[in-house]
Amino acid sequence: MAHLNYKTLSFSLEKDNLRINLLRIFYCKVPIIELKKIGFLKLIDENTIEFDNNKAETKFSFLLNKYFQDLKNSINNNKTVYIHQNSGIPLIGHVSFGIVYRTSSLIEIKPVTSCNLNCIYCSVSEGKASDKVDFVVEKDYLIQELQELLNFVEEPVEVHIGVQGEPFLYADLVDLIKDLQNNKQITVVSMDTNFTLVTKSVIDQLAKFDKLRFNVSLDSMEEDLAEKMAGSKYNLSYVLDMIKYAVKKKVKVLIAPVLVPGYNEKEMEKIVNFVKELGIKSAEKHPNLGIQNFLNYKTGRNPTRAWQWTQFYKYIKELEQKTTTSLKLTQEKFGIHKTKALPKPFQEEDVVNATLKCSDRFKGSSIAVAKGRIISVPSVEFIKEKQVQLRILRDKHNIFTGRLV
Ligand code: SF4
Secondary structure (H helix, E strand, O other), rough: EEEEEOOOOOEOOOOOOEEEEEEEEEEEEOOOOOOOOOEEEEEEEEEEEEEHHHHHHHHHHHHHHHHHHHHHOOOOOOEEEEOOOOOOOOOOOOOOEEEEEOOOOOOEEEOEEEEOOOOOOOOOOOOOOOOOOOEEEOOOHHHHHHHHHHHHHHHOOEEEEEEEEEEEHOOHHHHHHHHHOOOOOOOEEEEEEOOOOOHHHHHHHOOOOOOOEEEEEOOOOOOHHHHHOOOOOOHHHHHHHHHHHHHOOOOEEEOOOOOOOOOOOHHHHHHHHHHHHHHOOOOOOOOOOEEEEEOOOOOHHHHHOOOOHHHHHHHHHHHHHHHHHOOOOHHHOOOOEEEOOOOOOOOOOOOOEEEEEEEEOOOOEEEEEOOOOEEOOOOOOOOOOEEEOOOOEEEEOOOOOEOOO
């Protein structure tokens, strides 16, 4: 008899398949006929499966590996890649998942891609309408690799959970924040979120983490406009309630609207006043409002043309005068500074031998691995473990792109 219990997996039986959910929103289906080859199977509870075969664990792991190749995101049915300790995929080198270190005291970590909204201005075209490949990273692997980087950096840092999407979709988020909170080298844990998935009980759990700060996107104080900008169903009053509850619980909150010209410039004054009414005490030294300038990105949704920075700063200055509030944010306000550079194992124009490991985000592109780094390879269909020679086209901040030689 083998009793297999998993923290990150849950199971449910369907007619001909066992549905396996990974970290809540990702899933694959294993045919019952395949499982019967291991032995008689019984679901004990959501996370526990039992086989009448002592050697079931190894055989079941083999099936998991096989069917995780078909992993999907339940939000949009997109193909998903699970990055874990044994995946052979490092965590440095890609802009969408893993760890991004831009030689500054702000280190970004990205445990998941995916979003429950579909904002009309999204710079990474995330959400329900996305047809990109998604990624989800094992929490312990992320923490372990982050620690290696912290050992190299050797000074206090802010860790920013800067997901391309919504971090509350990551089922291990609270445990991840707890690990970051307990790390003495990390002084601030910040996180961008749309706050639609947070609940009072989650805020209660997070309230004890004094290093944590939420950057909450809030684009309008009008229900209809907020929903239009979110590009999908959006409950503004719920989000406002959650913000107020978080503030009441002394969780640090920075409201971060994106100013999209022609859509919500009139909303900014209302948002400034809302933030004032929140009554965040000045003794709590973090900035509590940061209006962001909408920018056009090649791979983003672009409902309009972006303002030039001069126009944006003129607008901010006028709004500052009108609301008697300081609105211009600088890196210094967050205490961000330069740190030492992480060596690059290869540089632009180098030719490197690499192995294709998985599909990349865009259709018909792959991720290769060489010398402990990820290299994005556009326009190359993924073939598992294929050996390739790549010329490096981009190496900035240890984020690599290459093309076939
Ligand atoms: S909440 Fe953020 S990630 Fe999600 S669609 Fe909107 S802008 Fe994109």
